[in-house]
Amino acid sequence: MPPRYHRLMTRPLSHPDGAGVTLAGLLFALADPVRLAIVRELLKSPAGLNCTETTARIGLSMPKSTCSQHYRILRESGLIASERRGTELVSRVRAQLLTERFPGLLESVIAAYERERPAALRRRASRVSAAG
Amino acid sequence: MPPRYHRLMTRPLSHPDGAGVTLAGLLFALADPVRLAIVRELLKSPAGLNCTETTARIGLSMPKSTCSQHYRILRESGLIASERRGTELVSRVRAQLLTERFPGLLESVIAAYERERPAALRRRASRVSAAG
């Protein structure tokens, strides 16, 4: 039996637009603490980050498959755009799209995130990633 | 075997406060379209609404058990406060608490909800859009 997903890996990544970006989808994507931390980290690097690098920066070790799933959900919700560069998948937050579709939404979620997490904790997470 | 939940129904309802109200909890609660619609409906009735009445107003028929679960999740996230009045459980949005803890968050989520659903659609809210 041949592998069922032959040639599927280079298929175009789905990036919803317009009405394809739904509030429920965005909130669902953001409701997971890991995904919220990923988005926060991506916002700090407008040039984009790959999966491995983001994982390292948020100071969480998680299997590649889990990370890949989280990125897929973020991408399919419209929160991030991903682009293949060689073996990497570089992602960044779709700030303009989000501002057009739901102005202020992402900003207030991130503001709430900052308010909930004391700065000391965030610095420690950065140091862990720098060390490892 | 006696019913395991004897006398449990009148136990005090849990209403988190302060750090017990988390961003992840709120986003999780709001990420469900039914719960978001419930919150929107409760906001329109500051005096509070019971479960049956809210369900009727959002134009969705759902089993009591499902409704009860949604209300429990909303309550335990900190979004709503519920009070027993006779046989009813009257709930309302904890606007003040939410403003103190995460100012602007609920407002921008509701604004996004209004932006997504045109008023005409909201009047006949029984069908969920199949657009993708």
Added chain:
DNA sequence: CCTATAGTTCCCAAGTATTGAACTACGGAA
């Protein structure tokens, strides 16, 4: 008491998440 109404709890089927293993894809070195 009885009956109606409001909501809760339990349970199970159906759905979703997590993650190790197997895999594709690409870049660089030999």
Added chain:
DNA sequence: TTCCGTAGTTCAATACTTGGGAACTATAGG
């Protein structure tokens, strides 16, 4: 070219979560 290392995807198995029917508690009004 072929092989290797790295990056990420897909699949499958298992663990967890959710929706809703049935059975239940609680209260109000006869």
